[in-house]
Amino acid sequence: MKTKRLTTHWDSLSSDELRHLQAAQLRSYLADHVVSFSAYYRELFDKEGIDLNRLQTLEDLSRIPFTSKRMLVSDDGVARTQDFVLIPDEKVLGRRFSTIARALYKGRTGVKEDFEREYRPILMTSTTGRSAEPVPFLYTQHDLDHLATTGRRLMEICDSRKEYRHINLFPFAPHLAFWQAHYAGLGYNTFTLSTGGGKVMGTEGNVRLLKKINPDALIGMPTFLYHVLQMAVEEGVDAPKIKRIVLGGEKVPTGLRRKLKALCAELGSGNVDIMATYGFTEAKMAWPECPARGFDEATGYHLYPDLGIVEVVDPDTGEQVGEGEPGEIVYTPLDSRGSVVLRYRTGDLISGGLTYEPCPACGRRVPRLVGKISRVSNVRRLNIGKVKGNLVNFNELEHVLDDLIMIGSWQIELRKRNDDPLDCDEIIVHVEARDSSSKEVIEHEIEKRFLEATEIRPNRVEFHNAETMRKKQGVGKGLKEEKVVDNREVSSRETPKETPNTITTA
Ligand SMILES: [Zn+2]
Incomplete structure (x- = not known):
């Protein structure tokens, strides 16, 4: 498992430098991978006549049309999975200087293994939509390395410790939340027990494990965690070591955080940081809040600027809004393989928009999404x-x-x-x-x-x-x-x- 620290390199840049670097990385990512190997985007860039050299700034992103959920499904309701997967063309790869150079010291077999690791889909998650057809999203080993990297950063930003005992209460399912939490444990090299959530061992089973493991940190869906903690209180369980609760999979209002805190206090854990994460299938990663100790409200979701670009746009016009202005969250990866979507419209609204100011709580300089998240269509x-x-x-x-x-x-x-x-x-x-x-x-x-x-x-x-x-x-x-x-x-x-x-x- 290879993970990458969020380097001081990215963390010390001004917002202009950071945006410039992201634009440069986007150009080479599109040229080397997406436009070359994605059936959907090859056709789209060709049809729209998009010249990659003209994508000089993040504002130029608007030259690329949005991708929305309904484009991932054909008119007769079938998921267009293959159209969005990067499928490398051996001839194109073989002509590249980097391939020839690699072949010189690794040999043909070595190069082939590298390409398989980079491009062969080996894991699938899908969207959770109840009404719509679930859309499969594929990961390669390269993506799983990133999942461990983002998992490790999630642990670091949430201020976990390697010696902590973590319980992952997300349901076993082909969904991002479970796998992100699982890979967070692997990427951070720390003890994590995955219970499989309520469907696997019931609320009682989760309460039993809470008693047995005496965990330092819990990660799961807010409503389910609420029920587990509440049942533990009813049964007089002691769980005096809980210090962090990390939530995902649903939105997390302030009131619910207070309710979870109150329940932890009844279990004997009087000092708990409650943090939310935000992620979605198409991003293949989740972004956390930091503990924001001493602040009344959370300070926003801390993004990973080396792995993706987050834009906030006016949901009606589709135009990028200014820093700190509310709008819809749009995502473009910078180093994904497997399934790839560009300028993906999430349908999620963020009330405080995107900010490049250093986090007032932890001081990190990564961009953050600030405020409440709600669905455009609820x-x-x-x-x-x-x-x-x-x-x-x-x-x-x-x-x-x-x-x-x-x-x-x-x-x-x-x-x-x-x-x-x-x-x-x-x-x-x-x-x-x-x-x-x-x-x-x-x-x-x-x-x-x-x-x-x-x-x-x-x-x-x-x-x-x-x-x-x-x-x-x-x-x-x-x-x-x-x-x-x-x-x-x-x-x-x-x-x-x-x-x-x-x-x-x-
Ligand atoms: Zn922070």
């Missing part, structure tokens, strides 16, 4: 009362509930009144009360905050104990807990389609 159409076709932004509703400290886990249920498909829609909020506030107070607070956020109020709030909430959310059943359930008739259901070009707010 907007649903509801028919409430006489008002038909209300657009409701569920990002807002989810934040309201996550940030409400008096409740623990929650679920929003959408259904038809009287189960009549022609009747109007109802919103029912299921919650678990966490503190001594009365039901009336909690109900009132939820109504008030719903109205403030979206101008609608829930039809009712139902209270449940932790066990019932675990069942409702399907903890340990699926890969993700169900926090928004749509029980309206299928025929009247209107789930938002992937529409990365539009942003709708209620």
